[in-house]
Amino acid sequence: MKRALADGLLESEKTIILVEKEAQLVKAAKLAGCLSPGVGIHFTDNTENYYIKINPVYTFNLPARFFYTSNAQSVFGTEIDKVVNGINGKIPAKKDASQSYILTASEKKYLMLMYHSRYPELTEEDIPDKVELVSGGKEQDTRLPSVYSEPANNEDFFTIRFMLENKPYWIELDNVLHLQGEDGQLNSSASYWHDFPLSLANIPTEEDKNTVLSSRTLSLNALAHDGLIAIDEDNTTWVKVTALDKQSLMIHGWVNIKDNAQAHIKRCSPWHWPGFETIEEKASIGELSNKIGKNKVAKLDLEDYTPAMHALHQILTGTLIYSTQRKKGLPPPTFTERDLKEALRRSWAAELIGHLLVKYESEWYADEALSKWNEVDELFEEERQQKKEMIEAGLNELGITQPYLRDYVFKLVDEAFKYIQTNWKIEKEQRIKPSLWWKEVAQAQAQNPTANTDANTPKLSNLSADGKAWFIHPVAMVDYFKIIEKKKCWAESPFALLLGKVESNNDYSAYNQTKPNQN
Template identity: 25%
Template sequence: MTNRIKAGDLVGHIGHNQNKGITKKTDKDGKYIDIDTLPEGSKDKEFCPHLHVECFTCEDLPSYITQTQAEASKTPEEDKAFLGIAKQVKLLEKEAASDTTVGKPYAKTKINIMSQDVKVAWLQIEIQSSETEIKTLWIKNEAAIAKVAKPNGELSLAENMAAWTKHPLQASNIPSSALIVGTALQVEMNDAKLSLSDNRAIDAQGNVWLKVDVLDDKNRKRSGWVLVNGEGAKRVSCWDWFDFMQIKETSTLKEIYLDADKSLKRNKDNHSLSQYKPTIKETLSILDKQYPVETKIYTSIKEASFKGIADKPMLFTALSRLLINYESEWYSEIDAEGKMPKWEALNSELTENAKNILAYLQTGDEAKLDAYLSRVGKAKDSPEAKGFETRRREISRFPADYQQSPSEKLTKAQFESYAKMAALEKQVTAWEKTKEKIKKMLWWDDVAKGLAKLNQPKNTPPENGETTDTTTPPTDATPPATLSADGKAWFIHPVAMGAFIANDSMITMEMLIASHPTGVKSYYAEILPYLNQYALVYGLVESKEIAHFLSQIGHESGFKSDSEKLYFSSSRMKQVYGCKGGKYNQLKDSCDLGQLRPKLWTNTSYYERNPENLANYVYANRMGNGDESSGDGYRYKGRGMIQLTGKDAYNNFTNVHNKNNPDDIQDFVANPDLLISSTQYGIESAFVFWFTKTGRPNRDINHFVKLKDLAKSGTVQEVTQLVNGGQNGYNDRKQRFNRLARLLGLDEE
C-alpha cells in the first residue's frame, strides 16, 4: 500500500558543508552561543547548513505534457491566469503622440465618459463641440481624473488638455516597433502591478494592453505595451507548458564535463555556443542574458554565473523551463572490476596530468614528461618544461632516507620540491577517494528495485526465500512511484524554486499600509517589486525582522527616497543638533543636559534655515566626513528610504551594491543624488544599511551586534537605538511596529 507524503512530513535532513562556516552569535557577556542543530566547526563558527535539492521524474513526461496541453485547450479564455509572451515578440515602447485637444463643450453640455472600465491608462470620452457635432476622443487618465472617473460619468476638463482622436496604442504600429522581446516570459494577468491604471489599457475594439518589463534582444531591461492575445502573446494556463524546452541529452558525463570546463575560457573572441552539447548550450544561452550584449561579458558553468540570476525572475524561471532527460548522478553501472565506467572516464581529465608529472619527478621517465607537455600544449624547451627538469634533478639528489623526516633531511630548496611532489600525490589520491565516496552513495539502483517489488502483482512468487505482503490494497490506491532501471529521469533545475520565493511576496501592500497608512497605494504598488526583490537578495524573511524593517523605514521616510531637508529654525536646530538628548529649553535658550555644538548659538544666523551650512557643521569630522570646510556634511547628508548619512555609509553602499550587481557598477560617493533620482537605489540603500549596520542597542551589552540579527528578536527600543543612534520618534516607531505585529501575528509591545 502506498504512503502519500502529507504537509508537515519529514522528507529529509539538512546537512552541513564542511568547507564553509557561519559565525556564531554571542550573548550579552560576549560568549559564543552554540547552534544545537549544527556540528561545531571551530570556537567561533559552525559548519554552514547545506541542502541538496533535485527535482526530477521518471514518468513519461513528454506524454504527460501532451495530455495536459490537450486538456488545457479546453480551458475558457477568461480562466487562463497567465499571459505568455514569446521571444521575438514586438512591443510598443510608448504611446502615439496626442493629435488634438479636448476643446470646449457646446453650450451647457457635459463631457461624458464612454469607457466602461475606468482603471485604464486612457479614457474614452464623448464631447459635443457644436449643435450638430459630437466627438469621441481619448484622454490620459491622470491621477486627478482617476479619483472622480466613473463609467458613464461626467468630467470637467481644460479646453487645452491633450487628447487623441484614436486610441494611443494601435496594433498597426507594432510591426515598426524596435522593442523586441529577447527572453520569453510568463506574467500573471491579475498581478498587482499590472492592475494599476498606468499599466493597463483597453482600446476601441476592446483589446487589452498591458505594460510589462522585459529583457529585449540586447539583454537590456525595458518596458513596453503588449497586446493581449496579439501575435506571440497569448493567454495561457499552467498546463499549457508555455516556453518549456525538452532536451534528451545523449552526451557522456565526460563530454558534459569537458563542455563545462571549456565554458570557463569563454571571452569576447571565443563565446559561440554552437560548439556545446544541448544542455550546456541552452543553459549558457540563459545565463548570458544577465549581461547586456554590449558589455561583451560571457558566463560559464560555475556557481557565480548561477548566483547572478538569483534576483532576476525572468532568467531563473527561463532556466527552470528546461526539462532535461539524463542519467542521474546517483546511478552508475559497475563493471567486473567493481569500477564505475562513467566516472573512470574522467581520470584523464582530473588526474592524468598530475600522474604524468609525478611519475617523471619520481623516476625521471622522459616519456611521462612528453605526455604531459603534449596534453597541455607546451614545447620541450618551454619555461615550464625546463622548470620540471630542474626540479627532477633536485629530487634525484635527495638522501635515500629522506622520507623518514623530510623537514630535517632536506634542504630548503629540496623541501620545496618535496612539497610539490606531495601535492601531486594528494591530487591523485583525492580523486580516487572521491570515486570511492561516489560509489558508496549510489542509491538509485536499490530504490528502483525496492519500488519494483512494491509494484509486483498480487501473488507474485517471492525471490530467494523472501516473504511477500499478501495484504490486498484498496481499489482506489495510487500505485507507488517508480524509478527507471537505467537511471534516467527528467530533471528540472532547482533554481525553479526561486519562483516560489519571488512570487510569494515577503512584503505586501497590507504591510506597507499598516506601517505608513497615509501613503498612496499606486506608489506602494510601484515600489513593492523592488522591496521584494531586495528582501530575497538580502534574506529579509522573518516576520519580526520585517515588522521592524518596515516600521523603521515608515518612520524615517514614509517609504520615499527623499533627501534630508535640514531647513530648521533657530530653536529647532538647537534642539535636534545642539543639545545632549535633545533637551533644549526654549525659554532660556539653553540645554538642560549640556551643549553639543556651541556655534549654533554663537553663529545662529549662519546656520538657521541654511541646510548646506548646517549639514557641513553638524556632520563634520564624523561618519567618514571631512571638516566643516570640506563640504562633506551636506554632500553626504541623509538620502534614500532610511536616510543613508555620512561618507562612510555611501562608500559602504557602493561596495556592497557593486559586489551584488557586477553588471551595474555605480559610485554613490561620487554621485550621492542617485539615491533620490532612482527609486531602486533608494530602496536598496535601506537594505544595505539594515544588513551591514552594527552597534550597541543598550548599555548592558558591551559588544557590537548586527542590526539584522537584533531585529529578529529585539525590542523597538533596541532596534531604534541602532537605527537612530538614540530614541528620536520612539513612540511613532512603536505604533507602526504594533500595527504590523497585529497583521503578522506577533506580540505587540
Template identity: 25%
Template sequence: MADNKPINWSYPFPSRDTNSSPLQLLINMASAKGGHYPTGENGLWHGGVHFDEGTATLFDQTSVRCMADGEVIAYRIDDRYPVSEFTDEIPRVKRAPFSTGFVLVKHSLQPPPLRNADGSIAEGQTPPALTLYSLYMHLLDWAGYQTQPDLPRPAFWEAKRYTVNTQNQGLSVRAHPSRGAAKLSELPKGTEITIGRAEGDFSKLVSLISGTAQPALPADDEGQLPGYVSTGFLKPHSEPADYDKVVVLDSGLPIKAGDLIGHPGLYQNHDSAAQHMVHVELFSCDDVPTFIAQSRAWASRLPDDQQTLLRVYKRASKLIAHRDDINTENPPRLSDHGTQIGVDLMIPQALLDGLPASRKIQVKTAADSGTFHWWRLDGLFADANGNPIDGWLAEQELITTRHSPWEWEGFQCVEETGTAVEKLAYSLDARRLLSTEEQQNYRAQINKADGGPILTLARLHDIVDTNKDGTLSSREIRAALAKPWQAQLLGQLITRYESEWFWEKSKWDELDPLLEEEPGTPNLIWNAEKQRIEKLSWWKALEDQLGVIVSGKAWHFQPIAAVSTFLHASRLIDVERFLDAYISQHEHFEKNTPAMSTLSKGNLRTIVEAINRHYKSDLGKANLFELSYMFATARHEAYHFPTGEFFSSKPEVGNIAYFNKYDPVLAITQEHRDRAIGHGNTQSGDGYKYRGRGLVHLTWKNNYRKAKEHFGVDFVNQPDKAAEPEYSVPIMIWGMKEGVFTGRKLNHYINASGVNYDEARRTINGTDQQQLIASYAKKFEIILRETSSAKETFAP
C-alpha cells in the first residue's frame, strides 16, 4: 500500500440488530447448525464458519459481502448445482444438491504508519505486511441468477451483453465512433446487444440478442453487424467468464469491503434437508507467527489513541451490581461491594462507545489529572464458578490494560498436526459410536488426538467436559461459543492445518475402514461423500500461483473475530491525515480566510478525536455524508475553529445584552418572550444561562433538560458542561441524528434516496446560511473520502 492507508473491513453479512457489538456477533455464530471453528460436527478440522438457517434470524443473509479491500483472484460458478446420490439402507437413492461455487479474494494487511511529532509520516520505516485470502464458498449457481433476472450480479464478472438504456428514444447506430458520423440505424430501448472494442465514448456493435434494428442492419461474412453505439447508453449484464471450472484472474480485479461477492447457494448433506448456506474463511500462506511478532514490535511505537482494546483479567477486577442511585452525580466507588471477575476478556472500544449514555460514567480524578471511567456491562462476564455476573466495571491503571489490535493480545498460533483419521476416531468415540473392537483398534489414534494442541488448550480453559466424560464433543464446542469469554478464546486461535479444499485422495481413503458399515463392506454414503469432497476442492487449480502454496497448508483465522479486530483496529477518521488534508484545502474553503492557527488546529483535532470516540459507526457503516454535514455544521457554528471560545464558559458574543431576546423577562418584544417561555426559559437570566454552547449551539432550557435526560449529566444546573468537547461533540451527533432540536433528523435529508445538504440545515434551526454550509459539507466529503473508513452506505 503505497499511500500507507489501512484497508477497510466489513462483515460478510450485516447483523439484523444494528446495535450488536463485536462480541455479540461472535456469540451469534453459535447458532449455526454446523460448521463451527476450529472443528466441525464430525470432529474434523474446519477452517471457517457457516452462515446457514441457524444464523438467518441474526444476520441479513440476502447477499454475501466482501470482508476487506482487495482483489478478486479466482472464482467458480456452477452452471447448475451438482448432485450427490446417497444410497441408504432401504436401499433408496437421495439426490442432494451442493454448491461448489466460490470466490477467493486477496488482501494485504498492514498496521498504520509511524508518524513524526508534527503528524507527518516517518520516512524509511515500512510497516510489516501480511497477505490474507478471504474465501466465500457455496454460492448461488448460474441457473439461480437466470430465474431471478433482477438479482444484483458481482461487478467482477465479465459484461457479456448490454441493454439499450435510453430515456425515451432509441439509440443511434453510427457509421463511425463519432456523434457526427452518419446514422445507419436505431436500436429501440430495451434491445439486447453484444459489443466489441471501445473507441472513446463509443463501442463497436457486434450482434443483436433481442430486438430489431430500424432499419435492419446487414451482417458481414462473420455475422458481425456494422456501426458503433454510444457506450454511455448501455446497461451491462455481467456473467461469469466460464461455468463449472475455476476461473483464475492473474492480474486480479479490485474489490472494496462491503462490495457484492454473490448470493448464498444450496447445500444438502446426506442426513438433512437442503438449505441456503455459505462457508466463509480467512487464511494466510505467509509466516503468520513472524508477522505477529513484527506487528507487536511495531505496535509498541504507535500512539496511545491506537489502543482501542480494553483487557480485563480474571481475579483482578470486580463488577459492582447496579443500583438505582448510581448515576453521573453518584458514580460507583472502588470500595463498593462487588463480585470478582473469574474470566479473561478483551473488550473492543467499539462496544464501550456503543453503550447508552446511562451505562458509562466519567469521573474527574482528584488531582484533575485525567478521567476515570466506569462501564456498566451486562452479559459479558462470569465469576470464578462460571456463573454470569453483570454490573459496573472500573477501568483502572495496572488492573485493566489498554492494547492496540496490532499487538494481537490474546491471539495464539497453533500448528495442528493430527490426521483426519485421528480426529474422526476421537469424534466417533466421544459420541459413543465405536464398537469395543473399534475402540481397541483405534486407541492409538484416539489418544493422539486427545493430546492434540486444540484439546489441550480447551481443557486449560474449561471448554471441555460439560457432561464430565473427559472428551470434547461438537456439542460442547457449540456451548462454549455461546459464552463471550470462551467464544473469544476460540476466535483468537490462529491454526495451521491443511486446507479442506486441498484434495489428497489418500488422506480420505484412510478413513474407509473406520467408516465401513461392517468389515469388508464399503460405506456407500462415504464413497459418495468423497466424490463430493473432490468436486468441491479448488486449491490445486491455484497452487503456486498468486501466493497460494503447493502444500495446501495455511494459517486460518476465525473470520468474524478477525474482521472485528481489523474493523476496529484504527479510528473511524485518521486524525493526522484529516488535519493535513483540511489545512491543505483551507484556503479553498473561503476567500481571504487567514492561515489556520495553532489554536484552531488544536480545536479541530479535539473535535475529530471526539467524533472518533462518539460517532457510532453501526459496525462498519459509518455514513460519509452524515459526517461531512456534521463537520460542516461544526465549522459554521464554531466560527471556523479559530478560537477556543466554543469550548469555554464565556459568551460567544461579548455583549450579554445580546441574549436578552432569549429571556422571558428582559426580551423587548412579546414574540420573543413567548418564544422563550415556550422553550422552557421561565426565569429572568435564563436567556443568558441557556445560551448557545458547543458545536451546534445548544440553546433553550428545554434542550438542556433533554440533554440531561439523555446523557445523565446535569446540564440544567451546570450548563457550561455543554461547551466541553467531551460533551459538545456527542450533543451534536445525538441532536442531529435524533432530531432533538427541530424534530428533523439527518436521515430525513441523507438516506438511500439521495443526499440533500441544503435542506439538512433544518436539523439545526431552519434555512439560514444553508447553501454556505452545504458547500462546506461537499468539501469535507472530499477530505473524508481520503482520510476515513466512512462509506456511502446507509444502515438497513
C-alpha cells in the first residue's frame, strides 16, 4: 500500500504514534492534595486509563446524642421507631430500606472538628444536608461493606455516608488497582488533582530537559496494554513516552496525539513505515569484517565507514556510554560487543536498530568457489601478525630475550591460528555451502514464471539473481501487523504465528515459506 493511500485511512487504523525529534514532553500539573487511606472510591467512568476520575465517598460516626428523630421522621415515616431502636442497639437498621438523614449545622461542625485533620480536602460546604444513614448503635448492620465502616466510639453512635457528586478528583490508576474496577476504598494515600492533570500549557520551559533527542515510534496497542494511555474530559488521548533529552539522559512525559494538537507528534498507520530507515550496504563481507575488527574502528575516519556503520554510529552516539565518554573527553563508542549491548539495553536505541531496513547480499547466496567468504581467510593472517607484534612488545617490556622462550610463545600463536583456520574451513564446507539455496531458487523462478490469476492478490517478486534483498528485523515488525485476537497476551498476528512456529521447532527453514494466509 502506498503512503498516499495510508494517509486516507481512518484515525482508528492509525495505531502508530510517531514522536519526532524536537518534540516536547508534557509534565503533569502540580498536585492539589492527597487523599487519606479509608476514603471511599466511586468510579465515574473508565477504570483502565493511567489517570482516572473518581468521586470520593466519606463514612463518619456521630454520637447518638446528636440524633434527632424529627430529622429521620420525614424520611422513614412509620418506620421511625425501628430506626430509633436500631440506634439504641436493639434492632439493626435495615439495609434494603431507603435510609436517609438530614444533617444539622451543629452536626456538620462536629464532623469538621473531628475529621478535618484526617481529611483536609473536605470543607464544611462540601458536606451535603441529606446523607445516607448507614447504621446506628453498637449492633450496626454487619451486612454492609466493611470498607465503609468506622471504629466504634465508647458511646453509642450512628453512622452516615455521603459522596461528593459535584467535586470529582483525578488520581493515578496505580492507587486503586486493588479494587479491580469495583467501588471500594483506598488502602493507602493517593495524590489527586481537581482537574485532568495534563495540558499543553504544562510543557516545561527548560527545553534541554524535556525535548526529544531522536525520533521514537510507539504502538497504541502496546501502550494500552501497559496502561500508558490517559483520556481527558474532551475525550482526547494522551500517551506516556520514554525518550532521551538533548543531554542524552532518560526523560518521561506525555504527548497529545490529537491531530495537529502538538508539534512533532503524528499518528500513523503501519503502512507509513514511521521511524524506519533504508540502507544499501555495498561493502563485502571481507571489507566489513576488516573494518569492524578489533582495534580497527577507532582508527577509522567517518569517511571510511560503510553505510551500515554510519547508521549504527549515529544510534550509538545517543546512548548513555557516549554521553559519559563525551563528558570525560574520551573517544565515542565503537562497534564492540560492549557498546552494542549497551545500546540494546535501552528501548529507544534498540528500536532504532530494529528499524534499519538493510539491503545487502544474502548469506544464503554465493558462488561455487565461496569467493566472498574466502575474503575472510586473509584476515586471519593479518590478525596473527598483529597478535605476534603485541606479544613481542610484551616480551620486550618484561626483558625476556631467550630465543627458545620467544620461539615457544610464537609457536603457540601459530598453532592457535592453525586450529582456527581448520575450524573455519570446516565451517565453510559443512555449514555455509549446504545453506546456499538462493541461486538455485532464483534460477528456477526465472525459468518457470508463475501466472497470478487472482487480481486481488499482490504478485510476488522473484528472488534477485545477484542475491541482494532488503532485510527486516522480524521481531521489530510484529507490532506492525493486524492483531487477530485482542485478548491474547501478546500481539498475535499471522507474522507472529510464523515466528512462533520457527522458534518453537528450531526450524528456520520456515522463514523461506510463502507468507501465511491472513484471512
